[in-house]
Amino acid sequence: MNLEIKELTTIKEMLVQIETIKFLYPKLSLEKYETFLSEMIAHNYIQIAVFENNVCLGITGCWSGTKLWTGKYLEIDNFVVHPEFRSKGIGKLLTDYIEKKAIDLGCSSIVLDAFTGNFPAHRFYYNQGFAPRGFHFVKILDEKKLTQ
Numbered sequence: 001m002n003l004e005i006k007e008l009t010t011i012k013e014m015l016v017q018i019e020t021i022k023f024l025y026p027k028l029s030l031e032k033y034e035t036f037l038s039e040m041i042a043h044n045y046i047q048i049a050v051f052e053n054n055v056c057l058g059i060t061g062c063w064s065g066t067k068l069w070t071g072k073y074l075e076i077d078n079f080v081v082h083p084e085f086r087s088k089g090i091g092k093l094l095t096d097y098i099e100k101k102a103i104d105l106g107c108s109s110i111v112l113d114a115f116t117g118n119f120p121a122h123r124f125y126y127n128q129g130f131a132p133r134g135f136h137f138v139k140i141l142d143e144k145k146l147t148q
Contacts, residue, residue, distance in 0.1 A: 001052055001088075005097055008047040008059075011037045017049060020056045024080040025147045032147065045077070048097055050090050057082050058090040062098055064105055074102040076112035079121075095128045 008014050014037050018030055037045070040061070049059040058081035064074050076098055081090045102110050113136050114121045140146070 003057070003090075003093065004051045005093060006049055006051060008049055009041075011041060014047050017047070017056050017059055020049075020059050020080060020082060021078065023083060024078060028147045047078075048094060048101075050093050057085045058094055060094050060098065062101070064102075064107060070111070071108045072106055073109045073111050074098060074105060074107045076110060079112070091124055092128065 008017070011034060015030065015034060018028070018033055021033065022028060040063070043063060044065075045061055045063045047059055047061045050057045060079040061077040062074055063077065064072060066072050076095075079091070079094065081094075098110060110130070112125065112130065114125060
């Protein structure tokens with residue numbers, strides 16, 4: 001495999017990858033994706049994607065922030081690998097890239113959320129050195145606005 005990792009920083013670059021994102025959020029429309037990205041990019045959101053022959057095999061978003069408990073951190077968000085390319089090292093390429101980026105940014109840690117029932121993702125993240133440190137509680141206010 002001849003793989004290339006790219007940072008996507010513009011809405012235009014990110015919109016092209018919607019079919020890969022839809023493996024995670026199948027109901028996400030292009031219009032809603034563009035609206036969300038417009039808001040997210042304003043908060044330092046970027047995407048990192050793995051390509052082979054210009055075909056996206058895996059993608060993750062990330063953004064950095066600062067919290068009292070951790071200081072500066074990098075958050076992984078919307079991490080997905082094309083189903084046909086899972087268990088082939090694509091996810092590890094993404095997490096390795098994220099880890100280097102976090103170190104370069106001077107972050108103390110990398111954080112992420114995974115859906116409670118997504119056991120394959122839990123196993124993957126454990127294997128990459130992640131461990132649960134707490135619960136991310138959610139109170140749904142309007143279910144119609146959710147993409148998942």
